[in-house]
Each structure stands twice: as C-alpha cells, then as structure tokens.
Amino acid sequence: MSEQRKVVLATRNKGKVKEFNKLFAQLGWEGISLDEFEGVPEVVEDGDTFEANAVKKAREISTYLGMPAVGDDSGLEVDALGGRPGVYSARYAGEGATDEANWRKLLGELADVPAEKRTARFRCVLALVEPGRDPIIAAGFCEGVIAEEPRGTNGFGYDPVFYLPQQGKSMAELSPEEKNQISHRAMAMQNLLSALKSNS
Ligand SMILES: O=P(O)(O)OP(=O)(O)OP(=O)(O)OC[C@H]1O[C@@H](n2cnc3c(O)ncnc32)[C@H](O)[C@@H]1O
Numbered sequence: 001m002s003e004q005r006k007v008v009l010a011t012r013n014k015g016k017v018k019e020f021n022k023l024f025a026q027l028g029w030e031g032i033s034l035d036e037f038e039g040v041p042e043v044v045e046d047g048d049t050f051e052a053n054a055v056k057k058a059r060e061i062s063t064y065l066g067m068p069a070v071g072d073d074s075g076l077e078v079d080a081l082g083g084r085p086g087v088y089s090a091r092y093a094g095e096g097a098t099d100e101a102n103w104r105k106l107l108g109e110l111a112d113v114p115a116e117k118r119t120a121r122f123r124c125v126l127a128l129v130e131p132g133r134d135p136i137i138a139a140g141f142c143e144g145v146i147a148e149e150p151r152g153t154n155g156f157g158y159d160p161v162f163y164l165p166q167q168g169k170s171m172a173e174l175s176p177e178e179k180n181q182i183s184h185r186a187m188a189m190q191n192l193l194s195a196l197k198s199n200s
C-alpha cells in the first residue's frame with residue numbers, strides 16, 4: 001500500500017472526512033468521499049463494539065463499490081459513566097441527535113461530578129477492507145477530561161467539551177493540524193499504517 005492509493009472513506013461524517021483527507025495526504029493516499037457515488041446504501045450500525053461497526057462500514061461499502069474502503073467507528077468513554085456513551089456516542093441524546101444535543105446531555109449527566117472524576121477518552125477503530133480480503137484493523141485513543149462548559153469552534157462532535165490538560169485547551173480549540181497530531185483518529189491511522197507494513 002505504499003504507492004498512490006485510492007481509498008473510499010466509508011463515513012457520512014463531514015468532520016471525519018476533513019481529518020482523513022489531511023491524514024491520507026501525509027501518506028500519499030487519496031481519500032474518496034461517499035458523496036462521489038450515487039445510491040450507496042446506509043450501513044446499519046448494530047455492532048456492540050467499535051471494531052464490529054468499523055468492519056461492517058468498510059466491508060459493506062467496499063463490496064458495494066468494488067474498491068478499498070476505510071470504516072471508522074469512534075466515540076467517547078467517560079469513566080464516571082462506566083464507559084458510556086461508548087459505541088452509542090452518536091445517538092446518546094437520541095437517534096439523529098445533533099452534536100450539540102449530545103454534548104449538552106453529557107454535561108447534564110456530569111453536573112454533580114467533581115473535576116478529578118471527569119476523566120474520559122476518545123476511541124477510534126479503523127478497518128481497511130480491500131474487496132475479497134480480510135479486514136486490517138487498527139485502534140487509537142486520546143485521554144482527556146470532560147469540561148464544565150464548551151470551548152472552541154473547531155472540530156466536531158464532543159470536541160468542545162473534551163479538555164486536554166497537557167495542551168490547556170479543548171479539542172475544539174486546537175487547529176486541525178494540532179488535532180491531527182494527537183487525536184484518537186490520528187493514532188489509529190498510525191497503527192493502521194504499521195499493520196499494513198507488517199502485513200506486506
Ligand atoms: O458512522 P459514520 O458515518 O462514520 O459517522 P458518525 O458520526 O455516525 O460516526 P460514529 O458512528 O463513529 O459515531 C461517532 C460518535 O463519536 C463522536 N466522535 C468521534 N470522533 C470524534 C472526534 O474526533 N471529536 C469529537 N467527537 C467525535 C461523533 O461526534 C459521534 O457522536
């Protein structure tokens with residue numbers, strides 16, 4: 001996979017697409033958005049794990065288009081909530097919830113939780129599927145703390161309420177380049193690359 005590589009991004013999330021475009025460019029890969037194709041079926045995310053959903057996204061899209069595809073299933077694990085919302089992060093405040101509704105619900109649930117108990121991590125599992133081959137899977141995470149209030153306007157999802165003590169900023173206050181150096185998605189991409197190298 002070292003040559004110029006066209007890989008379909010098996011996601012409907014525009015924030016993820018932007019991040020992947022930059023991460024892929026660093027590898028000389030070309031990420032192709034699902035918007036380029038018509039009639040692509042919705043993937044039903046009914047797995048209980050990030051891995052199951054990431055593989056399902058990549059496999060269904062790769063099979064449908066006959067091209068390599070990367071699926072990303074990701075979410076937020078909050079320690080004070082026993083790891084919730086986890087794989088249900090996208091629908092935490094209900095099916096089709098907005099990003100803001102999700103993080104507002106989270107701040108509400110953590111209203112009485114003191115600062116030292118607000119630890120959390122973003123997790124990302126990536127699956128690369130080439131037609132007719134077994135998936136290659138890689139994971140990454142990023143540790144932080146759930147803030148009391150939102151800060152910043154970059155990024156997407158839970159970024160405004162995910163505070164990074166080392167940076168002294170929320171994830172939504174980082175530039176896209178800074179986020180791509182430390183994020184769960186960036187770590188998973190690095191691990192995917194290593195897995196590909198040891199596979200070939
Ligand atoms: O399934 P696809 O089409 O890829 O798009 P999605 O937005 O539904 O993605 P997921 O099912 O993987 O759900 C991920 C959830 O975790 C959140 N999330 C994932 N990565 C994030 C990041 O880098 N920053 C903030 N929130 C993130 C995101 O907002 C969703 O609520």
Ligand SMILES: [Mg+2]
Pocket residue numbers: 045090
């Ligand atoms: Mg989803």
